Amino acid sequence: MEKLAQAVAGAGGLPRRVVAEAARAEAERVRAHLMAGGEPEGFSVVAGRVRADLEAVGQAALRPVINGTGVVLHTNLGRAPLGAAVAARVAAVAAGYSNLEIDLESGERGRRAPLVDRLLAVLTGAEAVCVVNNCAAAVVLVLRHLCAGERKEVIISRGELVEIGGGFRVPDIIETSGARLREVGTTNKTTVADYERALGPQTAAILRVHRSNFYQEGFTASPEPEALAALARQAGVPLVEDLGSGAVVDTASLATLEHEPTVIESLQGGADLVCVSGDKLFGGPQAGIIAGTAAWVGRVRQDPFFRVLRCDKLMLAALQETALAYLSATADAPPAVPVIGLLSADAEVLRARATALATTLGAPAAVGQGTSRCGGGTMPRSAVASVTLDLTPPRGSVDDLSRRLRLGRPPVIGYIAGGTLKLDLRTVFPEQDEALTTAVRAALDA
Ligand SMILES: *Cc1c(COP(=O)(O)O)cnc(C)c1O
Numbered sequence: 104m105e106k107l108a109q110a111v112a113g114a115g116g117l118p119r120r121v122v123a124e125a126a127r128a129e130a131e132r133v134r135a136h137l138m139a140g141g142e143p144e145g146f147s148v149v150a151g152r153v154r155a156d157l158e159a160v161g162q163a164a165l166r167p168v169i170n171g172t173g174v175v176l177h178t179n180l181g182r183a184p185l186g187a188a189v190a191a192r193v194a195a196v197a198a199g200y201s202n203l204e205i206d207l208e209s210g211e212r213g214r215r216a217p218l219v220d221r222l223l224a225v226l227t228g229a230e231a232v233c234v235v236n237n238c239a240a241a242v243v244l245v246l247r248h249l250c251a252g253e254r255k256e257v258i259i260s261r262g263e264l265v266e267i268g269g270g271f272r273v274p275d276i277i278e279t280s281g282a283r284l285r286e287v288g289t290t291n292k293t294t295v296a297d298y299e300r301a302l303g304p305q306t307a308a309i310l311r312v313h314r315s316n317f318y319q320e321g322f323t324a325s326p327e328p329e330a331l332a333a334l335a336r337q338a339g340v341p342l343v344e345d346l347g348s349g350a351v352v353d354t355a356s357l358a359t360l361e362h363e364p365t366v367i368e369s370l371q372g373g374a375d376l377v378c379v380s381g382d383k384l385f386g387g388p389q390a391g392i393i394a395g396t397a398a399w400v401g402r403v404r405q406d407p408f409f410r411v412l413r414c415d416k417l418m419l420a421a422l423q424e425t426a427l428a429y430l431s432a433t434a435d436a437p438p439a440v441p442v443i444g445l446l447s448a449d450a451e452v453l454r455a456r457a458t459a460l461a462t463t464l465g466a467p468a469a470v471g472q473g474t475s476r477c478g479g480g481t482m483p484r485s486a487v488a489s490v491t492l493d494l495t496p497p498r499g500s501v502d503d504l505s506r507r508l509r510l511g512r513p514p515v516i517g518y519i520a521g522g523t524l525k526l527d528l529r530t531v532f533p534e535q536d537e538a539l540t541t542a543v544r545a546a547l548d549a
Contacts, residue, residue: 104130110150115161122157129153162510169535169542171517173489173527175445176479178269180516182382182389183479184532186441189387189424196420203416216419222426226351227377228367229394233404234381234422235412239271241378241391242345246280246308248406249341254307257282257343260293260325263312267347267480273312282307291319295326295334302338309335311374313364315347316480332373341375341399348481349379349392351429352438357447360477360485366394375399381418383479386442387425388418445529446477446487453490453528456536460492460528463540467547469493473520475529491525494543507546515542 108126112119133149168180176182185193206213223232235241246257257277264286266272277284285306287297298309309331335342346369355362363384369377376399381390391412393403403409414422425440432438437447454470461468471493474486494517496504501524508515508524517526531539 106146107150107153110146111154111157114154114157115159116164117157117161121160125153125157166513168514168516169526169539170530171492171515171526171528171539173473173475173491173518173530174478175442175475175530176383176477176481177530178479183386184441184445185386185388185421185425186428186439188428188439189421192424193388193417193420196416201416201420203419215413216416216423219419219423219426222423222430223392223394226426226429227370227379227392227394229370229377229400230397231400232392232394233400233409234414234419235391235393235409236414236418237389238345238347238378238380238383238391239276240412241393242276242343243280244391244406244408244412245343245376245378245393245403246277246282246310247408248403249307249343250280250282251406252307254305254340255281255283256285256301256303256305257308257310258285258287258298258301258306259310259312260288260297261286262288262290262293262319262323262325263310263314265312265314265317267315273345277310288325291322292324293326294324295330298326298331298334302334302340306338306340308341308343310343310345312345313347313349316483318483328369328372328374335375336373342373344369344374344377346377346379348383348385348479349377350384352443354384354446354482354485357443358487360446360487361482363482366392370394376403380479381422381425383481384442384477385425386440388421390414390418390422441532446475448529450488450490456533457490457492457528460536460540464492464494464543464547467495467497468543469495469523471523471525473525473527473529475527487529489527489529491527492539492543493523493525494547495523496547504546507549508542511542511546513538513542515539515546 104126108123111122170177170180204212204215220232235244264273274284285301287293287301332342346364348363350363350365354360366377366379376395379392381387381392428439457470461470471491473489473491475489477485501519505519505524517524
């Protein structure tokens with residue numbers, strides 16, 4: 104075992120104790136294998152296996168990568184990048200103590216980061232806002248709260264019983280909340296009358312879910328938000344909307360994107376509570392933003408389960424700075440929110456960068472065309488024309504080149520199309536161009 108640990112020391116850049124534990128576990132496996140009458144293996148085979156395993160684990164260390172996929176909100180790559188200003192505030196709050204829960208005027212215990220709720224309320228046009236860990240948590244908290252009493256049924260259209268990805272299935276989320284699902288309408292058509300027929304003394308809420316990552320076309324219908332809101336008000340039950348991405352700016356004004364429903368629209372349409380993600384189009388940290396009327400948000404915030412899902416100081420610092428970035432934007436200075444900047448980046452600017460990179464890198468590199476997407480389960484129809492750096496390996500396969508880039512320093516993630524490896528410059532920050540050049544050179548030369 105010691106010999107094994109020595110043979111693989113330093114693998115994956117991992118600490119001695121992690122290596123020793125891997126050696127111990129492998130020695131145990133080998134012993135069990137032999138006891139079961141298995142063929143003995145050579146020491147180098149066993150050591151090679153342990154080293155490969157440790158190297159794979161070491162690669163998994165969380166660190167920055169260069170996103171050349173063109174998918175702006177890539178869930179596997181951490182969704183929204185926060186940018187330097189937000190990151191600086193997070194770092195400052197993280198490194199030491201902060202006024203997280205103290206009223207500096209009185210010195211007494213205060214509410215957790217009350218400014219965050221205030222800023223988000225102004226930004227979303229809501230009377231009040233509270234925040235939790237993610238949008239899934241926000242929906243569960245709201246439904247749990249509304250179904251805590253005798254009324255347990257949540258009415259939802261069959262056309263909205265969707266799966267968003269990453270394990271978010273609306274029917275499961277409703278059940279997890281202790282609510283009873285009451286489906287109405289059909290997959291493609293649901294009317295106000297369908298909702299009306301389902302209402303009764305058992306109804307806790309009407310839920311609308313934004314379909315996010317898919318869309319329906321053709322023979323379809325769903326009620327106008329105002330009509331559904333009027334029905335809910337008449338029945339004395341809240342109308343809850345899971346908006347998912349929930350833009351705070353008009354996405355149709357950025358590039359060639361479709362219009363994504365905004366929180367303001369949803370509230371103006373009569374929703375009492377609206378849940379959105381912090382790290383989708385909003386462009387902030389992972390978080391779930393619950394916006395709504397002062398009365399409903401106040402009740403949700405008082406629910407004991409709110410404590411279970413509360414945000415930590417790093418998320419709150421990032422949310423605060425992201426909200427400030429939106430609120431300090433002017434007509435001449437767009438919000439300093441990277442997601443907004445990336446989506447609206449001008450193709451000619453990207454082309455100039457691609458040309459410079461291709462010139463520096465020489466023959467295996469060329470300027471190409473690509474299509475950026477919003478990603479993160481939002482706006483599946485939106486495609487934004489983009490510019491790529493196309494790499495054709497002088498030797499070896501394009502798959503190998505792609506792997507070498509992923510395993511490089513920093514890792515670079517691209518995509519393969521038409522036999523070349525493409526790096527979409529929309530999702531590569533200009534300040535990364537130098538690091539990209541170095542990483543691409545290393546991968547081409549290897
Ligand atoms: C993305 C999405 C969610 C999940 O949001 P998280 O912040 O990832 O938990 C929930 N509902 C809808 C409609 C979504 O689009």
